[in-house]
Amino acid sequence: MSAEAKTLTEVVTRLRRALRTSIRTDYPWESLPMAQVELLLALDEHGSVRVGELATLLRLAANTVSGLVQVLVENGLVTRAPDPSDRRVAVVALTAAGRLKLDDWGRAHEQRIGDALDRLAPGDRATVRAALPALARLVDHLASPELDAAEADVDAHPAPVRVRR
Template sequence: MSSSPSVPDPATEPTGPRAGHDAPENERARRLTDVVTRLRRTLRSAIRTDYPWESLPMAQVELLQSLAAAPLRVGELADRQRLAPNTVSGLVGKLLEAGFVDRQADPGDRRTARIALTPAGRRQLDDWQQAHERRIATALGTLSPADRDAVMEALPALDRLARALAETTAAPE
């Protein structure tokens, strides 16, 4: 009597040409990278399917998120997003055209301007956030209670990982 082969769980089983050949820490990093990439891609795709009004590119959403706390100069936005200032200037231009941000005089340096969210930009960001929260809440609801707990218990460690990554990428070149 033969037993049916078990189907590997892609979230827990190594895959690809290097599976089983990497050091354990490299394999964990590869698996985490894979899951995070799939999670971001799936969420981005799902939000556009579920909420077709959402048309802002992720780079523009991330700029709006950076501006949520306070207005910033283009150079500060570029540093926070780890993008070239001319790239941020182009993104800011599109957000200006959409009416989501405006330029304000910088009280500390009259030669520069700060970029600030407009009420329309705040609404757009709030709508985007709420849509994502609904989508994630729905997906979390499909998980077992143990899996939901595991996801929530992992958040503090994932936050520390994000901070550690930000610190290593912010190091001087």
């Protein structure tokens, strides 16, 4: 592993740990496990989705997704219903309560990260801002390793940073 990859791995790991810890401390009401949040985010982005498709999107086993869906159904955050086109499979959708919970989660994280960014020196904030498009492309490459070099032409086609509202 290159020194750059090692450093990025360490920083991302520390960032995730710090976010989890600070959210639990600063927003104790926010208790959704990350796997559930990721499922809700997938539904928010893709709409009603079959359980198998969710498993593919999340890169999880179908039985793992079924378990997550069951917990979220019990908590009223998603619905699971037969697919009208194939009643053998279930379609999962975000409920109004699920959308509110996801919005609360997003606001808590945005607030926490915003507060931390505000404490950085202006130059560091600018550096973080400038790195966001490249980090977004890195995420895309990790999520879709088949992207070819032409799609990754940083200078010609900078990737937009998607911000969920």
